[in-house]
Amino acid sequence: MKDLPQQAQSRADFEARLRAIGAERYHDRHPFHARLHGGACTPDEVRAWVINRWMYQSHIPMKDAAFLSRVEDPDLRRVWRKRIEDHDGGVTEGGGIRRWLALAQAVGLSPDYVASGVGIMPATRFAVEAYVRFVRDMPLLDAVAASLTELFAPRIHAQRIEGLLAHYDFADDSSLAYFKKRLTEAPEDVAFGLDYVLTHADTLEKQDAAAAALTFKTDVLWAQLDALWHGYVEGHIPPGAWQPGEGMA
Numbered sequence: 001m002k003d004l005p006q007q008a009q010s011r012a013d014f015e016a017r018l019r020a021i022g023a024e025r026y027h028d029r030h031p032f033h034a035r036l037h038g039g040a041c042t043p044d045e046v047r048a049w050v051i052n053r054w055m056y057q058s059h060i061p062m063k064d065a066a067f068l069s070r071v072e073d074p075d076l077r078r079v080w081r082k083r084i085e086d087h088d089g090g091v092t093e094g095g096g097i098r099r100w101l102a103l104a105q106a107v108g109l110s111p112d113y114v115a116s117g118v119g120i121m122p123a124t125r126f127a128v129e130a131y132v133r134f135v136r137d138m139p140l141l142d143a144v145a146a147s148l149t150e151l152f153a154p155r156i157h158a159q160r161i162e163g164l165l166a167h168y169d170f171a172d173d174s175s176l177a178y179f180k181k182r183l184t185e186a187p188e189d190v191a192f193g194l195d196y197v198l199t200h201a202d203t204l205e206k207q208d209a210a211a212a213a214l215t216f217k218t219d220v221l222w223a224q225l226d227a228l229w230h231g232y233v234e235g236h237i238p239p240g241a242w243q244p245g246e247g248m249a
């Protein structure tokens with residue numbers, strides 16, 4: 001006898017399931033973040049974080065462009081293109097990308113060196129490229145679901161601003177402008193993304209796929225910090241990756 005299709009979870013239960021993935025797996029639980037926000041990172045560990053996270057920052061608008069290239073609905077494109085504008089900004093004022101490079105400068109790195117991407121660890125590259133590829137190749141619903149780690153980002157950004165200001169000389173309003181701005185940008189994105197996923201995941205199969213996409217994305221974030229810890233806290237810097245002293249302003 002053929003199995004009957006299982007019923008989709010209610011909207012509230014499905015949202016709770018997505019939030020539980022964040023509670024269990026989001027990278028706010030990674031020991032590198034405790035070290036960074038608690039003031040225990042050396043200046044070179046902070047620099048390694050800034051250099052490697054550039055890979056993520058610089059590829060976020062590329063993954064959003066990959067997403068947009070697949071969307072046929074102009075209303076969805078109109079909402080989504082804000083994400084690219086947030087990061088790229090205008091010629092004069094710039095956006096998140098430029099704010100990240102201001103952070104690079106504040107920690108003593110040459111912004112040109114950071115922007116060149118030279119020195120990024122292979123594992124970081126692989127993780128971020130996997131995210132861009134996922135968004136390019138998977139169903140749109142899964143691609144939106146993968147962005148829902150941003151549900152959990154404002155809390156970590158607030159913790160980061162507080163922790164960095166308390167513990168590091170380089171931290172001030174201008175060097176931390178990136179995170180401050182994300183506090184208002186991310187909630188808008190995620191309100192739309194969450195509603196989209198809860199509405200479009202209307203079968204259990206689609207809900208399972210969306211939950212798997214969010215889980216995948218938590219892995220993308222976690223793997224980057226594992227690599228950072230191995231390379232710069234434990235001192236096993238992979239061949240070709242940034243060596244302390246290189247790329248200074």
Ligand SMILES: O=C(O)c1cc(C(=O)O)c2c(n1)C(=O)C(=O)c1cc(C(=O)O)[nH]c1-2
Binds near residue numbers: 060148149153182
């Ligand atoms: O500092 C962080 O922990 C963090 C996490 C995430 C995330 O959860 O993916 C993003 C950001 N920051 C961020 O600044 C950002 O612009 C962003 C975009 C996206 C996305 O998947 O589209 N995630 C994140």
